Amino acid sequence: MKSIYLAGPDVFFPDAAARYERLRALCAAHGLRGVAPVDGDAMPAGLDKAAQAEWIYQGNMRRLRDCDAVLANAMAFRNPVEPDSGTVFEIGAAVALGKPVALYDAELNETLAQRVVAAFGRGNEPAPGMAFDATYGFLIEDFEQPLNLMLARSCACHASAEEAVAALARRLGV
Template identity: 35%
Template sequence: MGFPSSTCQGRYDQNKARTMLKLYLAGPEVFLEDATDMGRLKVELCARYGFEGLYPLDGEPVMAGAGGQGLSARIFGANLALIRQADVVLANLTPFRGLSADPGTAFELGFGFALGKKVAAYSNMPGDLLNRAREHIGAAQHEDAAPTLMADGLHAEDFGLFDNLMLAEALMSCDLPVKQAETPPADLFRDLSLFEATLEALADAQGSALSRAG
């Protein structure tokens, strides 16, 4: 087995465990001005820990100002093809322009999970979803309001999870690392220390599985 067995669909045979596993690197880094350089750094870190990093292809054309539905369709198809090639989807779920993970990243994690891939993740933002909602939206002010009701008239999830339960439960079912920062770094989307810690934990998990396989 490439990693410990779990309720997650993803499975690997012993021969696969002995090869370089491919990690699809999902995350909002593709929107950075230096998206290509960031992708190169992440791929290099993957190699350092014995993995092949597959970085999404949308960063460069998007940041270059190209547009149109034809381009978006090509990006969509290319990224899905990369996920199909991968053994693991490793997602940066740091909240992006809001309370929760980048929606494209969330889709890619769910798509990989539905294909039977293992999924792992990290977030450079501490805290749970409910408290972030209270900080950004504010709690409802009337006296009989439920603790989960926000000022916008909508409830926030209250499961003590770092993000939406569908993401969190998918990750927990795979028994792979889910790292969350205790304090936010100075640069939420360029700090790779937690990404590297996740790679190290993945390498340790694969090494343990190989030891058991003999």
């Protein structure tokens, strides 16, 4: 059975176990096995914070390498626009390993530029097609993509987990 690594900030939610169960059931409905970052052995006792972090990192990377593809929750996390940095790292690792990645978030029906302007305002426009946000003064990336071009061009973007899992199942020939 093909396995799907479940990337995303879901682990940080109070209902993390229920979120993973829902995603696992969705994968199973498509003949896939969902693998969460929290799956595996219990953390050994007595580790200091650095050793705990290393244990989690190594386990997550092992699970990611062992899976056939990645399903990534690309919701904005701890900011109004961008996905969780850990999730983005896992997406990049999967792409580098040649694994298919499907992202999902209901907000992906808007472009990154639209979301940046909604969150931070539109500021200086020194030339046509070049705009900066009003809050930080950073250039607004506007390639009419739902996320930063490095994510949008390397992954399939979907508005829901259901769409993303179905796309991965087709891609994996399940």
